[in-house]
Amino acid sequence: MSNIAGKAYAMNVITPLKWLTTLRTRLIFWGAGKLPSTTLGLVTLSLIHYARWVILRPKDFPHLGPEQPKEDLQYCYMLFFSNFNGSWDQYVDSFSSTIPTGLDSFWYKNIKYTNSIPMLPFHRYITWNQIWTDNYYNAYPMASTNDVKSAQKVRQNLIDFARSTANATPDDFQRQYNKLLLSLQHDLSQMGLNPVVSLSASAVDRRLGKERRGVS
Amino acid sequence: MTTAADDFLDLSDIQGIVVKAYSRFGFPVARYVLFRIDLPAHGRKFVVGITPMITTGVRWTDPASIPSAATNIAFTYKGLKHLDVLDASLHGFSDEFSMGMKARRDIVGDTGPNHPRHWDPVWHNESETGQHVHILVTIDGKGETEVEARYRQILALLVECPGVVQLSGQRGGGSDDLPYQPAAAIPPKPEEAGFPGGKEHFGYSDGISTTFFKGCGADPMEVIGEDKPVKGDPRTLEGWAPVAAGELIFGYPDEAFEYPEAPGPPLFSRNGTYLVYRKLHENTGSFESYLEAEGARFPGGKEALAAKFAGRWRNGAPLATFPTQESADRYIAELSALQLKVWAGQASPAEQARYQELALQLVALDYGDDKDGARCPFGAHTRRVNPRSALRFGNKKAFADDPGALSNRRRVLRRGLPYGRSETPARDDGDHGIVIMIVNADLSRQFEFVQQQWITFGNDFKLANDQDPLPGNHGTSKNCRAGGRMII
């Protein structure tokens, strides 16, 4: 069990809110969807794959069969789900530094929400309400979203380049090649392993590695 | 809520090394001395004895008030334990501090050639206590004589407290067993004689930028380019605001309007901070030969390549403002000449004004008009360790009220000096590098973050795993050449 897979971290946070509050929150979500400038700060944070907020009513919770005891839920719940690159602290702090008012309007009057600044109570609020990830799979453990975006760009540009230079003269080829390199200069960095963002996560990794190799 | 009183720093209770970059006050020589405490009572006696010598942060308003040597002191976690500091207080320290830097090696990238097993012997011979370096005393002075005198004065205290032992085992001058770490500024080249700041062994002018924080007592004009970018023009006072003191010192509000986490009771930690001590060897031979080889193929030559690595020309001129060597050289020549006149008291009012204007250009910069990194690459050392507002990637509307939102809480203070000599820069071995001391209130959020995410990784700059070309850990391959990649 780990929230980390390769360069990605999965964050689930579920926080209760009153039914009446959900009406306002839905309005805010709708407004943010219509007005992309409200989430511009978020979009600029290149460490985020995506972030999603969903409101769950008590009846949205799965009831899988009669053997599952019925729950008596008093609140609606807001599910926040996000994948990102980097450490927990880096992520949470980036949010509260760059879009503090946005966060405060999304969480607004969720039960015991502390506001995103000051930082320590906000950290406590998130930690308290975070649900740990049981299974997490990453198809490209060495890639961050930036790396994937760059790879896609390089691929597309190369395909286009191959097409457009198929019949080029050597001089023209050189010229276009130089142009291609220039346009891709921010996309040619070297990919590798994630740095060790948490010593406990790296201890888990080491242990798993040993288990796989049959060493105790 | 912060109050005006929170912006007032108790400079007489804050150590001088936190508030002052000593080399700027004419202290080009230093010694860093390490001690172990065997008997708590003697340890405390030593601390009491050295206290009158400790230099505080009180402003030196006129040159006559500057002492001939400055002394400062820092403790490791184990050191505080050996002084019998109460457990309740010790528990208030962060894990990063109580574990010590060796245990954090995977976080800060001290692997391969940087692994603690290659550190100076003084960090090795550890007893079962885990950490046997307990106290660091720094002595900075106007010259070798002044430093030696202060050193003797401190060692004399040990006669009364034999339960405190000076640790030898620092490497230097062909020995593995020096009783202290000597360090000294490398003077600028003759043609840059008036340049404010010294050199380091790769040939760069260093000690130019500092971090301006609330209450630090420096000239308010120094905030320009030295701190948080705000909405205004980065070449003027309107473009900058001082960082909150709590980012760097315990007991004052930080950028999130909180008091930094510090051990209680407040009297114990207030006005204190965390200091990171790192001795970084510089492979001057490889560096120069790489510059020669690659510089021959690089437009602009080896100096331009060196500038792309650092974000500053080796003469100190910032690349973002002076994109060509010619403009950089002209600028530094004029600045240095005027500086000499100002020092000699011979500058006319017009020259004074011109000098102020030029001195400002050294630091008054942001990357707003270099958003693609065409002048200063995204991966250049200074753009990495202090990106200013560059993490907006040219998106001016993003975090518009706080352009430095992603960098303001990563600021640190840099202290320390180069050590050793590199008369034969053609060689890597030998004894030369920098002792860098980083001061901050949150080791994990500030030093470790910068060291890990910005120096030994590149994702925040959209540079995948590329590392900082200067202090990054580029490992060594079979033929002893470092690896790594930087795109310029």
Ligand code: HEM
């Ligand atoms: C051998 C290793 C290093 C070398 C050769 C080096 C060199 C330099 C140079 C030449 C400058 C520009 C001069 C100046 O602004 O004062 C600089 C600035 C700086 N360095 Fe380093 N450095 C090294 C290691 C580090 C490390 C390990 C850190 C932090 C963990 C660091 C943090 C900084 C900061 C914060 C600045 C100021 C940047 C700014 O405000 O624009 N440096 N360094």
